[in-house]
Amino acid sequence: MLKGSLSHYSPLSQLMMSLLVVVGSFMLCMFAGSILAYLIFDVNIFTDTTSLDINGDAVNVSVLKFYQSVYSTGMFIIPPFIIAWLLNNRALNYLFLDRKFSTYQFLLASITIVIALPAINLLASINSHLQLPEFLSGVEQWMRHSEDQAAIITKKFLAMETPFDLFVNLILIAVIPALGEELLFRGVIQxxxxxxxxxxxxxIIITAFLFAALHMQFFGLLPRMAMGILFGYLLVWTKSLWVPILAHLINNGMAVCMSYFINKGKIPEDIEQFGGNHAGIWASGLISLSILALLLFRLYRLRERQSE
Incomplete structure (x- = not known):
């Protein structure tokens, strides 16, 4: 019987097995997605590559969003359950999904993410000014090109006209990544x-680096790694994966909602850069870090009391 049969394997063997599961699940889901895309959208990606060309005029954003959901499901959501099933007789326990959590922990995690925004924007500003050595100039150009491509994709994905568009993007950009990435990175890899x-x-640190590197955006590496470290400690201190999932969801959801209301003219455009692109960048960032440290210390102390 395969359930829990690989629990005695070494951590390195478990890591290699996990990578195989991720790759296998991803390939199967993308194959199934290609068939579904043809049936639903009448798009054959093998013959109609222009529909997925983000720089082309014929790009089909609906198909891109569909493939994004398939990609995320195949790479992040399905594999952790398979891996946990192979490594432990109690898969939900392995993934920290059956652990009790308190409303107070949820509230602290939510406030923590909001308070962290100026500090994260400060890190993003610092990261954007980093330069690689001259002999790596070609690599830096490739990275900047990747950043530009990612910005184009993000802009097209976040073009929302109706509340339904907002709902779809909240599911695609907030719910699915928050659930999937936390399951794989914090639930398994960490x-x-x-x-x-x-x-x-x-x-926590190694997993946070891999989490940031996966996004293939060098000039966003520091803030994403910081977020990964934060999510990692939220799991360790609360013993429940639902807490970092919620924090991740709030972080992504705020970005989507702000983009929607900015496009509607309901809130000023520069609100996204709070703490990251004005004269008080260092002041707001350091204040954010100070309050963040107090909140995290509170979570840490709460863990100590629960363990007594």
Whole structure:
């Protein structure tokens, strides 16, 4: 019987097995997605590549969003449950999905994400000014090109006219990534690296780096890594994956909602850059970090009390 049969494997073997599961699930889901795209949208991606060309005039954003959901499901949501099933007799327990959590923890995590925004924007500003050595100029040009492509995709994805468009993007950009990325990175990979290094802090840091690197945006590496570290400690201190999932959801959901209301002229455009693009960048960032430290210390102390 396969359930829990790989629990005795070494952390490195578990990591390799996890990668195989992720790749296999991704390929199967993308194949199924190609068939569904043909049936639903009448688009054959093997013969009609222009429909997926983000720079082309014939790009079909609906198909791109569909493939984004298929990609996220196949790579992030399905694999963690398969991996957990193979590594543990209680898959939900392995993924920290059956752990009790308090409303107070949820509230603290929610406030933490909002308070962290100026600090994250400060890191993003610092990151945007980083330059690679001259001998890596070609790599830097490739990175900047990747950033430009990502910006184009984001802009087209976040073009929302109706409340239904907002709802679709909240599911696609907030709910699915928050659930999937936390399941895979914090639920599986962080546990494996913590076991491999025999140090929970290294497990969090390594996983946060991989989490940031996966987005293939060098000039957003620092803020994403910081967010990954924050999500990692939220899991360690609360023992429930639902807490970092909620925090991740709020972070992504705020970005989507702000974009929608900015496009509607309901809120000023520069609100997205709060703490990241004005004269008080360092002041707002440091104030944010100070309050964030107090909130995180409160969460840490709450964990200590629960363990007593």
């Amino acid at each position: 546990r494996i690296f913590s076991s491999m290094t025999k140090n929970v802090h290294w497990g």
